[in-house]
Amino acid sequence: MKTTITALLAGLIFGLGLLLSGMANPQKVLGFLDLAGNWDPSLGLVMFGAIAVGLPIFQLIKSRGKSLLGKPLQLPTTSKVDRRLVIGSLLFGIGWGLAGFCPGPAIVATGTGQQKALLFTLAMLAGMGLFHLSNPKRIQAAG
Amino acid sequence: MTIDWIAFTPTTALAGGALIGLASALLLAFNGRIAGISGVIGGLIERRPDSSWRLAFIAGLLIGPLVWQIFATLPATKIEANYFTLITAGLLVGFGTRLASGCTSGHGVCGLSRLSVRSLGATTIFMAAGFATVFVMRHLLMG
Numbered sequence A: 001m002k003t004t005i006t007a008l009l010a011g012l013i014f015g016l017g018l019l020l021s022g023m024a025n026p027q028k029v030l031g032f033l034d035l036a037g038n039w040d041p042s043l044g045l046v047m048f049g050a051i052a053v054g055l056p057i058f059q060l061i062k063s064r065g066k067s068l069l070g071k072p073l074q075l076p077t078t079s080k081v082d083r084r085l086v087i088g089s090l091l092f093g094i095g096w097g098l099a100g101f102c103p104g105p106a107i108v109a110t111g112t113g114q115q116k117a118l119l120f121t122l123a124m125l126a127g128m129g130l131f132h133l134s135n136p137k138r139i140q141a142a143g
Numbered sequence B: 001m002t003i004d005w006i007a008f009t010p011t012t013a014l015a016g017g018a019l020i021g022l023a024s025a026l027l028l029a030f031n032g033r034i035a036g037i038s039g040v041i042g043g044l045i046e047r048r049p050d051s052s053w054r055l056a057f058i059a060g061l062l063i064g065p066l067v068w069q070i071f072a073t074l075p076a077t078k079i080e081a082n083y084f085t086l087i088t089a090g091l092l093v094g095f096g097t098r099l100a101s102g103c104t105s106g107h108g109v110c111g112l113s114r115l116s117v118r119s120l121g122a123t124t125i126f127m128a129a130g131f132a133t134v135f136v137m138r139h140l141l142m143g
Helices: A002-021 A026-033 A042-064 A083-099 A103-111 A115-134 B010-031 B037-045 B051-071 B083-099 B104-113 B117-141
Strands: none
Touching (some): A002 A042, A002 A103, A083 B083, A103 B051, A103 B104, B104 B117
16 A cells, blocks of 8 residues: 555656656657757756766665665666667657657656647557567566 | 757756656655656556556656646647657557667666666667657658
């Protein structure tokens, strides 16, 4: 129960941060990605602000070894830059550049009631579903 | 490259970024989980048994705009892409982020905060692909 409430709070703060930062506005995202045009550097500062706060707390929690509610830390164990990572990131980056949406902002923009954001989110869920169906390792991965 | 000083919003970008970093740190501190949006949703699609914190986190993102509206009017969300582009981009983002095991939040914010080389690789690739895509769309095809 407690972990459900903390997750809800974290999601809410995350969403408010996306709205405040401008990340939930595709026009602003594309303005950042348009290096050759009239470049809006704002979103570089979003990343900087997030890591400036995240990095010290992440290191602190990692050295503690457990969450404050006594849960184990479930951190990724793979460290290899493999083919899946490269191709997946390429496909993601192309989609991001086409519409100006990545997953979090798409959900938040859907919450503002924008039909186009909902359409993107549904297509994104379909893409994730396709991956799940095509992934031969899905049985182990789900374990 | 020319910098669009009128569109540049350093204060809200930094403050919003700090909130995103704080939310990611809270989810790790209390739940021991990585706030990667594509991973959180992916776990639901794979029907992992730990769905309650995942649903709560996504619910938090979705109600962000509602909570925001209690205090202020929502910032502009301008989606210029047409329906076809939105669907194509959504599919690419959904499939790509699952193949790469992460997106802007999981690799970009949390991964870099964990000082993960793999996430640095992913972030470099999807940023480069995003820059390249906007260049092709805005300056080669429509220029």
